[in-house]
Amino acid sequence: xxxxxxxxxxxxxxxxxxxxxxxxxxxxxxxxxxxxxxxxxxxxxxxxxxxxxxxxxxxxxxxxxxxxxxxxxxxxxxxxxxxxxxxxxxxxxxxxxxxxxxxxxxxxxxxxxxxxxxxxxxxxxxxxxxxxxxxxxxxxxxxxxxxxxxxxxxxxxxxxxxxxxxxxxxxxxxxxxxxxxxxxxxxxxxxxxxxxxxxxxxxxxxxxxxxxxxxxxxxxxxxxxxxxxxxxxxxxxxxxxxxxxxxxxxxxxxxxxxxxxxxxxxxxxxxxxxxxxxxxxxxxxxxxxxxxxxxxxxxxxxxxxxxxxxxxxxxxxxxxxxxxxxxxx
Amino acid sequence: xxxxxxxxxxxxxxxxxxxxxxxxxxxxxxxxxxxxxxxxxxxxxxxxxxxxxxxxxxxxxxxxxxxxxxxxxxxxxxxxxxxxxxxxxxxxxxxxxxxxxxxxxxxxxxxxxxxxxxxxxxxxxxxxxxxxxxxxxxxxxxxxxxxxxxxxxxxxxxxxxxxxxxxxxxxxxxxxxxxxxxxxxxxxxxxxxxxxxxxxxxxxxxxxxxxxxxxxxxxxxxxxxxxxxxxxxxxxxxxxxxxxxxxxxxxxxxxxxxxxxxxxxxxxxxxxxxxxxxxxxxxxxxxxxxxxxxxxxxxxxxxxxxxxxxxxxxxxxxxxxxxxxxxxxxxxxxxxxxxxxxx
Numbered sequence: 001x002x003x004x005x006x007x008x009x010x011x012x013x014x015x016x017x018x019x020x021x022x023x024x025x026x027x028x029x030x031x032x033x034x035x036x037x038x039x040x041x042x043x044x045x046x047x048x049x050x051x052x053x054x055x056x057x058x059x060x061x062x063x064x065x066x067x068x069x070x071x072x073x074x075x076x077x078x079x080x081x082x083x084x085x086x087x088x089x090x091x092x093x094x095x096x097x098x099x100x101x102x103x104x105x106x107x108x109x110x111x112x113x114x115x116x117x118x119x120x121x122x123x124x125x126x127x128x129x130x131x132x133x134x135x136x137x138x139x140x141x142x143x144x145x146x147x148x149x150x151x152x153x154x155x156x157x158x159x160x161x162x163x164x165x166x167x168x169x170x171x172x173x174x175x176x177x178x179x180x181x182x183x184x185x186x187x188x189x190x191x192x193x194x195x196x197x198x199x200x201x202x203x204x205x206x207x208x209x210x211x212x213x214x215x216x217x218x219x220x221x222x223x224x225x226x227x228x229x230x231x232x233x234x235x236x237x238x239x240x241x242x243x244x245x246x247x248x249x250x251x252x253x254x255x256x257x258x259x260x261x262x263x264x265x266x267x268x269x270x271x272x273x274x275x276x277x278x279x280x281x282x283x284x285x286x287x288x289x290x291x292x293x294x295x296x297x298x299x300x301x302x303x304x305x306x307x308x309x310x311x312x313x314x315x316x317x318x319x320x321x322x323x324x325x326x327x328x329x
Numbered sequence: 330x331x332x333x334x335x336x337x338x339x340x341x342x343x344x345x346x347x348x349x350x351x352x353x354x355x356x357x358x359x360x361x362x363x364x365x366x367x368x369x370x371x372x373x374x375x376x377x378x379x380x381x382x383x384x385x386x387x388x389x390x391x392x393x394x395x396x397x398x399x400x401x402x403x404x405x406x407x408x409x410x411x412x413x414x415x416x417x418x419x420x421x422x423x424x425x426x427x428x429x430x431x432x433x434x435x436x437x438x439x440x441x442x443x444x445x446x447x448x449x450x451x452x453x454x455x456x457x458x459x460x461x462x463x464x465x466x467x468x469x470x471x472x473x474x475x476x477x478x479x480x481x482x483x484x485x486x487x488x489x490x491x492x493x494x495x496x497x498x499x500x501x502x503x504x505x506x507x508x509x510x511x512x513x514x515x516x517x518x519x520x521x522x523x524x525x526x527x528x529x530x531x532x533x534x535x536x537x538x539x540x541x542x543x544x545x546x547x548x549x550x551x552x553x554x555x556x557x558x559x560x561x562x563x564x565x566x567x568x569x570x571x572x573x574x575x576x577x578x579x580x581x582x583x584x585x586x587x588x589x590x591x592x593x594x595x596x597x598x599x600x601x602x603x604x605x606x607x608x609x610x611x612x613x614x615x616x617x618x619x620x621x622x623x624x625x626x627x628x629x630x631x632x633x634x635x636x637x638x639x640x641x642x643x644x645x646x647x648x649x650x651x652x653x654x655x656x657x658x659x660x661x662x663x664x665x666x667x668x669x670x671x672x
Contacts, residue, residue, distance in 0.1 A: 069563065073566030080560055082558055084558060085558070088612040093612070094557075097556070097557060100553075100554050100566065100567070101566040103550070105550060107549065
C-alpha cells in the first residue's frame with residue numbers, strides 16, 4: 001500500500017535515513033519514539049507535506065511526489081495536531097470539507113458526496129454532532145469529527161499525528177479501538193504517532209519504533225518488547241521499560257532494600273509494590289528476606305517488621321510514614 | 330432564519346436603493362422615481378437631472394463599494410483567520426492614499442512629482458482614481474511578490490501593516506510640507522464619499538469591481554478549505570499559495586478600486602462579515618459571501634442616506650456617519666453572541 005525505499009526525512013539535516021517501511025491495508029500501525037525523534041516529520045513527509053531529503057515514497061505503483069495534490073488527497077488523508085479554529089463550523093460542515101477533492105468549483109455536495117459524509121460520520125459515531133458547532137464539542141468529540149472528515153476523503157491511507165494527545169485515558173482507549181475497527185472494516189491502512197506506549201503495545205497491529213538516533217525498528221509490539229528494542233529506545237536516566245510488566249518503572253532506589261510478602265493478595269501486592277518503589281525503596285519479593293520486611297495481612301492491613309520493632313498499619317500512608325521513621329533510626 | 334435571510338436581505342437592499350434615490354436635499358416622490366427611471370417625463374424637469382446625474386450614480390457607487398469592501402473584508406478575515414482583518418489590512422488603501430496625496434499635495438513642489446502629475450492629468454477626471462490605483466497596485470504587487478516567497482500568513486500580515494505605516498509616514502510628510510488649502514482637499518478625500526463617481530468613471534469602476542467579485546466567487550471553495558488552516562487545506566488538495574494569491578488579488582482589487590474612486594471607507598469591510606456570521610450562524614462562504622455582499626451594499630446605502638441629512642443642504646463626512654451610526658448597531662448585534670471570536 002504505502003512503501004518507502006531508502007527514505008531520508010528532516011529539514012536540512014536528516015532526522016532519520018535509510019527508511020524502508022511498509023504500511024499494509026487494514027492494518028493499524030503505531031509510530032512511537034521519544035520527543036524530537038522525528039515522528040511528526042515522518043508523518044508529514046509520508047503525507048507529502050514535506051519533501052523527503054532522499055529516497056522515495058510509493059502509494060501502490062505510484063510515486064507520491066509525482067501525484068498532483070488533488071490526486072494525493074483522494075488517496076491519503078491526515079489528521080494533524082493543530083486545532084481547527086472555526087467554532088461556527090458544524091460537525092457536518094467540517095466532515096463535508098473532506099469531500100473537497102471530489103466536489104465542483106463551488107464545493108457543492110453531490111448525492112455520492114453526501115453518502116460518503118454520512119458513512120464517515122456513521123463509522124466514527126459522530127452523526128449526533130452533525131448540527132453542533134465545533135465550539136460546543138469536547139476534545140474527544142472534536143477529534144472523532146476530525147477523523148470523520150479524513151475518512152470522508154475516502155483515503156486508502158490515513159495518517160494521524162498524536163490523535164490522543166488531549167484526551168483522558170478512557171477516551172484514548174476508545175479512539176484507538178475506533179481506529180483499529182476502522183482499519184479492519186474499511187481496509188484503510190492507518191498509521192498514527194503517539195506518546196502512549198502502553199496503549200500502542202496493547203492495540204497496534206504493528207509498532208514503528210523510531211529512536212532519537214534516527215533508527216527505525218518495525219515489528220509486532222510484543223516482539224519489540226521482548227527483544228528489548230522498546231527498552232533501548234526509551235532508555236533514560238529516570239525510568240526504564242520493564243518488559244515483564246510491559247510498562248515503565250520509575251527507578252530511583254535511594255533508600256535501601258525492603259522485602260514484601262504479598263502472597264495471595266495480588267492487587268494489594270502490586271499497589272504496595274508501587275508505593276514502596278515510588279518512595280524510593282528497592283523492593284524484593286518474599287523469597288529474599290531483608291531486615292525490613294513487610295507482610296500483607298489482607299487488602300487493607302500491613303505488618304511492618306524492622307530489626308527493632310513490629311507494627312500493623314491500616315493504610316499505605318501510615319505504613320510509609322512508619323517506614324521512613326524506622327529507616328532514619 | 331437562514332431560509333428567510335436572503336429574501337429579506339434582497340428586500341432590504343431594494344428598499345434602501347429606492348429610498349436613496351427618493352431622498353436627499355430634494356425629495357422626489359417614489360412614483361416619480363420609477364416614472365423617471367422607466368423613461369417618463371417628470372413633473373419637475375430638475376428631478377430627472379438630479380436622479381440621473383447625482384442620485385443614481387451615487388446609489389450605484391454605494392452598492393458597489395459596500396459589496397466590494399464587505400466581500401474583501403470577509404476574504405481577509407478568513408485568509409488571516411483574524412476577526413480584526415479588514416480590506417485595507419495589506420496596505421492597499423495606504424498605497425492608494427499615497428498616490429492621491431502625491432497628486433493633491435505634491436502639486437507644485439516641482440521636479441519629478443510635477444511631471445508625473447502632469448502626465449496623470451491627461452486622464453482628466455480620472456486623475457485621482459488613476460493615482461490611487463497606481464498606489465494600490467504598487468502595494469499589491471509588493472505583497473504578491475512577498476506572498477510567493479513567504480509561507481507564513483502572519484508574516485504576510487505584519488509586512489502588509491508595515492507597508493501601510495510606511496505609506497502613511499510619507500503621506501504625513503507630504504501633509505507637513507503642504508499648503509493648508511491642499512491639505513483641506515486631501516482631508517476631504519480621506520473623509521470618503523460616494524458622490525464623486527461620474528458615469529464615464531463608471532465604465533472603469535463597474536467592470537473592475539465586478540471582476541473582483543467574480544474572483545471572490547471562484548474563491549469560495551478555497552476559502553472554505555482554508556477555514557481548517559493552511560496544512561489541512563493543502564492536504565485536501567488545495568494549492569494554498571495560488572489560492573492565497575488570488576484571494577489577495579480579489580480583495581486588493583475590490584479595496585483598491587473603491588478607495589480610488591471614493592476614498593478610504595472605514596468600518597464596512599471589518600464589521601459586515603461579522604454581522605453576516607452572527608445572523609447566519611455559519612462559517613460557510615457559500616452563504617457568507619452573498620450575505621456580506623448584500624448587507625454591505627444595504628449598509629453603505631443607509632449610511633450615505635444619513636450622511637445626506639435628507640431635507641437639508643449639509644452633508645456629513647461619510648466615514649463619520651459609518652462609525653457614528655454603524656458602531657452601536659453592529660456592537661449590539663455582535664455582543665448578543667456569546668463568542669466574539671466567531672469566524
